Amino acid sequence: MDPEIVQSRLLDAAEVLFNEHGVQAVGMDAIRSGSGVSLKRLYQLYPSKDRLVEAVLQRRDQVVRDELGAFLAAYDEPAERVLGVFDYLDAWFRRDDFRGCTFINTFGELGGVNEEVADIARTHKAAFLACLRDVVANAGRPAELADQLAILANGAMATAAITGSPAPAHQARDAARVLLDAAR
Known part of the structure; x- marks a missing residue:
């Protein structure tokens, strides 16, 4: 084969x-x-299982980056692209296989004992933050807004996994809109 x-x-x-x-x-x-x-x-x-876990995470990182980039490309207006991050989360949370963020979950399981897994999770979250910083900058908003939106997005990921509901994506989007409007 x-x-x-x-x-x-x-x-x-x-x-x-x-x-x-x-x-x-x-x-x-x-x-x-x-x-x-x-x-x-x-x-x-x-x-080893550790090497397999690392390979799964590295592949998943690329898939998420590609999916998010393609999803946000459909938004023409910069401020709407910022909110589009939360629309992406909503679509993801509605998938039948959604069980939470692979990186948050795996870091929670192994991050304290497997430094490579921790590094991959940190790299993924840093790339997500960089994406947010890019869309925030393109919308003419201050850089610190991206950090706040990252906290909202990651909180929505964890909450959606725990509750089994996509509602946290809408709640986080509503909060993001308030922050986006206040950051003009």
């Missing part, structure tokens, strides 16, 4: 299982079963 297909199957299965059950609750055998890839091949590609 093509090595890229094998790797994709492993990462797909691991991402689904980690998302549904958490990283610590999923063993390598479950990933083998979910992917249809032999345990020997799994360990050839990922000698």
